[in-house]
Amino acid sequence: MTVMADIEHPADSGPLTVHDLEGMPDDGRRRELIDGVLIASPAPGRRHQKIVVKLWRVLEDACPSEYDVLVAPFAVHPGDDTELQPDVLVGRDEDFTEKDLPAPPVLAVEVLSPSTAIYDLNLKKPVYERLGTPSYWVIDPGEPALTVFELDEEGHYQQVAKAAGDEVLEVERPFPVRIVPKELLGRLG
Template sequence: MTVRDLAAIPEDGRRHELVDGVLYVSPAPGLRHQHAVFRLYGLLESGCPPGMDVVGGPFAVRSGDQVELRPDLVVGRAEDFTDADLPMPPLLVVEVVSPSSGIHDRVTKKAVYERWGVPDYWVIDPVALSLTAFEISADGGYQQSAEVAGGEAFETERPFPVRVSLAELMNGR
């Protein structure tokens, strides 16, 4: 399949993504997932410096004609976004896993973001109450830079200073 084929699929409430011409379809996210995404969006948006944008998914991130992903949250340079997509690697991608998306988020999408050279990739599990952060290394591969769980907080300077408290993110859920 191509990005053009993907655009022709009627909207059905599910997430449609394309990786190297292969279609991946995920069910609509559940309540815990949505709580995590929207609260994290607010946190990132409040700390986002001028010249950068935080965009909530599903918003297309594309590379060529055979790869289009729809991350839960993406941070990029404001000048790089179009009205329809982000046609270049973002600065940060965040995926919040659902029971049906865990392997896709942790393996397939991580490999694509790594191949694109996305500097930072976070995976949040709202059920396990965990956040795993990856940073691109000098050799171009991802290295795990942090893993926090439960009541712990994640603090980073990349792509801008932010502190994520998992307990606050899930608001006791």
């Protein structure tokens, strides 16, 4: 990931806003803002995308009607200086607009890659925690492994579960679902 320098935004004009993102080129990069700082990542690879699609299917099949499951690119807009695009998100159906999710998701999932892992774990995770997103999942496609973080009573993420390979993970939040990390790779596993 890099901070883009080739945009029309004077250095002394302050942090970027969601409005600034709208004028950026559609060049296959995912652009996110965290507190006005632009983070751009390259298009994801095959393993990454396979996991995203398979996880979407598992979550969609278990999803109750009061929620919706979407994949990136779809914007979470908690304010003018922040736009996040988790790889997979679950939100309350009533919180979505046609264009974005202005409320915190109930689940945000990031699939790690060499170019995004540090951001997913060290920048984005604290933002979701601050927003009050009850569940944050991180998937390492290499093993594959899924780590589940949930907010505790003080509003801080705690790791509550982890499964790798053929291990079965059964979670209750945001709704009951059963996941086997290796199955998320499909034929690539």
